Every structure is written in C-alpha cells, then in structure tokens.
Amino acid sequence: MKQLQASGAGDIYAKFQAENTEVLGIAATTMFSQKATADFFKIPYPLLSGGRDVTVIHNVLKNYGVFNEKRLDAQRAYVIIDKEGIVRYKNIPPTPTEKDLLPTETLLNEVKKINKGS
Numbered sequence: 001m002k003q004l005q006a007s008g009a010g011d012i013y014a015k016f017q018a019e020n021t022e023v024l025g026i027a028a029t030t031m032f033s034q035k036a037t038a039d040f041f042k043i044p045y046p047l048l049s050g051g052r053d054v055t056v057i058h059n060v061l062k063n064y065g066v067f068n069e070k071r072l073d074a075q076r077a078y079v080i081i082d083k084e085g086i087v088r089y090k091n092i093p094p095t096p097t098e099k100d101l102l103p104t105e106t107l108l109n110e111v112k113k114i115n116k117g118s
Contacts, residue, residue, distance in 0.1 A: 028073045
C-alpha cells in the first residue's frame, strides 16, 4: 500500500479531495525550506508555514504534542481535524521509518468514519 508522503502524492491527494477532505503538511522549518521541498517533490497540497518566524510553527507543533524541543523538529504524526476544528484522530508512529508509516487506506477509512459522524 502507498502512504501519503511528499513524493508521488498527487494521485493519493485526489482520493482525500474526493472525500471532501483537505490535506495539509507542516514541518518545523522555515518557509523557504518548505517551498524548496514542495517544489522538489512536487507536493500538491498546501504546506503550513510561520513565514520567517519558525517559532509560530513550533508553537502549533507543541499544541499538537509533536514538537521535539531538543532537536527543534517535529515527530511524524497523522492528525484528522473535523470541520468544526476538533481533533478526531491522531496517530504518532513510534519511528519515522517506512515500516511505521500508516497506509493511505487507513487514513481514508478514518476520514470516511469522521465524515459519516461515527
């Protein structure tokens, strides 16, 4: 199964859009770094940025419980937020390695459950 990652995410992104769901990327890096990454990997979905002030993004990551203070970076995490802004699903894999990435179908199934109201 394919995972929703930066590289080659276009066809998978469309599956989320078909479920009336937006995908956003966020990283503990500067806007310049994110733009370079998005351009290089041809990321089709928006990447959140604090502009030149990375502390804005760091604070967001802290609020979601995925910020590593010592390394000033984020843990990989999957968060699904409903239309009212409520976190309905959160998964933080034990490692950022491929073996711990969630399959796209797992995330799509969670989105479908949330959209149905269950």
